[in-house]
Amino acid sequence: MAILLTGGTGKTSMHIARSLQESNIPFLLASRKVEAAAPLGMPATNFDWLDSSTYENPFKHEHLHGERISVVYLVAPEVQDPAPSMNAFIDVAVKKHGVKRFVLLSSTLVTKGGHYTGQVWQHMEDIGVDHTVLLATWFMENFSIHLHQITIKKESKIYSACENGKIPFVSTADIAAVAFHALTDVKPRNTNYRILGPELLTYDEIATRFSTVLGREVVHIKRSEQERVEQFMSTHMPEQFAKFITSIEVSSANGAEDRMNDVVEKVTGRPPKQFDAWVEENKTAWQ
Incomplete structure (x- = not known):
C-alpha cells in the first residue's frame, strides 16, 4: 500500500507525510510546486487538479519500491468550484488504478451534495468507494x-x-492526526468527522x-x-x-x-x- 497526498506542500499534508515517514508507510506528495518544495527524502510528483494531463503522474512514479497507490488524501484546489476536476481524478484513480480509499479534507460548513467539496463527498458515496470526510473548523x-x-x-x-x-x-497537526488514522487504519472509516x-x-x-x-x-x-x-x-x-x-x-x-466535540481525542487518543x-x-x- 502507498498513500498519495495531494496538496503536497500544504500544512496538513506535510504533517501527514512526516507521520507516514516515521511509520515506514510509503507515500507520495503531489502538487503543482511540490517537486521543488518537498523536503529532502520525501518522494514527490507534479500534479495539478486543473490539468488532467498530470493525473497519471502519481501512478507512474518510480520511487515507491513497487508499492501501488491504494489510498488518496484529497485537498481541494483554491478555485470556486473544485468538484468537477476532483471528481474526474477520483474516477481515474478508481477505474484505471484500483484506488480503494479516499480521505477528503473539507470544512464544517460543507454538506454532502452541497457547495464546494460537498459534490466530491456525494460523488464518493455514489460510486461506492471507501471514504472519510474531515469537516475541519478554522485553522x-x-x-x-x-x-x-x-x-x-x-x-x-x-x-x-x-x-x-x-x-x-x-491546529493543522490535529487535523493531520485524525487524517492519518483515516488513511492507515485497517478498517475503512466510511464516515465524516467534525474536527474541532x-x-x-x-x-x-x-x-x-x-x-x-x-x-x-x-x-x-x-x-x-x-x-x-x-x-x-x-x-x-x-x-x-x-x-x-x-x-x-x-x-x-x-x-x-x-459547537464543541471530542472527535480529536477519540480518534487519536490525545486532546487537541x-x-x-x-x-x-x-x-x-x-x-
Whole structure:
C-alpha cells in the first residue's frame, strides 16, 4: 500500500507525510510546486487538479519500491468550484488504478451534495468507494500566514467580520492526526468527522491570547461585511473569492461554528492543542 497526498506542500499534508515517514508507510506528495518544495527524502510528483494531463503522474512514479497507490488524501484546489476536476481524478484513480480509499479534507460548513467539496463527498458515496470526510473548523494556522500574520506583526491588529462569534480553532497537526488514522487504519472509516479544537474563542479573546504571549497589546478590529471584502481585495484577492471568505466570517458571526466535540481525542487518543500553546510555539511569526 502507498498513500498519495495531494496538496503536497500544504500544512496538513506535510504533517501527514512526516507521520507516514516515521511509520515506514510509503507515500507520495503531489502538487503543482511540490517537486521543488518537498523536503529532502520525501518522494514527490507534479500534479495539478486543473490539468488532467498530470493525473497519471502519481501512478507512474518510480520511487515507491513497487508499492501501488491504494489510498488518496484529497485537498481541494483554491478555485470556486473544485468538484468537477476532483471528481474526474477520483474516477481515474478508481477505474484505471484500483484506488480503494479516499480521505477528503473539507470544512464544517460543507454538506454532502452541497457547495464546494460537498459534490466530491456525494460523488464518493455514489460510486461506492471507501471514504472519510474531515469537516475541519478554522485553522489556528490562519493567524500565521497571509493577511492575519502581517497585520498582527506590523499593526498589532486582527481584522475580521466575525463580530462576537465563537469558533473552536484547531491546529493543522490535529487535523493531520485524525487524517492519518483515516488513511492507515485497517478498517475503512466510511464516515465524516467534525474536527474541532478544545475551546470556543471569539476574535476578541484571540487578540487577548496574542497580547499575553507576545507581550504587547493586540486588538481585534471589527469590520462590516463590505469593509472586509474591500480589505481582502486590497491584497489583490479576486472579488469573488474575497466575498466567499468574508461570507464564512459572517456565518461565524451568526453562530455557525459555535459547537464543541471530542472527535480529536477519540480518534487519536490525545486532546487537541490549546490555542495559547500554539501561539507560544509559533510566536516568532509575529515578532
